[in-house]
Amino acid sequence: MDSSLINKIQKSKEYAMEPERVTFHTLExxxxxxxxxxxxxxxxxxxxxSCPGFQMNGICPHIMALEKMLKPMLKRDPLPYGGNQNIVSDVKKSKRYSEEPERIRIISFTAAFRGDNKEHLITYHNGVWDNQTSAYFAQHGISTHIMTMERLLKGWVEPVKMLRPEVLED
Ligand SMILES: [Zn+2]
Known part of the structure; x- marks a missing residue:
């Protein structure tokens, strides 16, 4: 395996310990x-x-669970409780949901990633990743920042498809 890729894998492990580097702009x-x-x-x-609870109250256990799970990557205040919301029941449910990450599948997102040298923009849509701010990505179809996002969102996203996977097999 080429040494620059090994370094990037190692770096992505370090970055993944600092999820606050990531800020989601959009998410579906x-x-x-x-x-x-x-x-x-x-x-x-x-x-x-799209759930009935959100239509009624402007908040629901699904979003409350996501606020808990993604907290360092959101940089926004939690939604306020709704006037007619059953708060006790929804808090309990959202806590249980947040311990069951297999309930979630990400369709798309855009996120800012604060790297050591500059800010990167990462996008993901139906399994296709992009990191236009990375020269390494343009050549190899993978980057430290994408590998970090894969770690942080494990099980919720499809792995990146490298342009030259044979590099990994050497
Ligand atoms: Zn909902």
């Missing part, structure tokens, strides 16, 4: 609740969820 995912699967979106104007 499927969240398997107890009864149904819902679509949760984080956009410039905030969170939304």
């Amino acid at each position: 995912l499927e969240f398997k609740g107890d009864n149904d699967t819902y679509t949760v979106i984080l956009a410039a104007d905030g969170w939304s969820c």
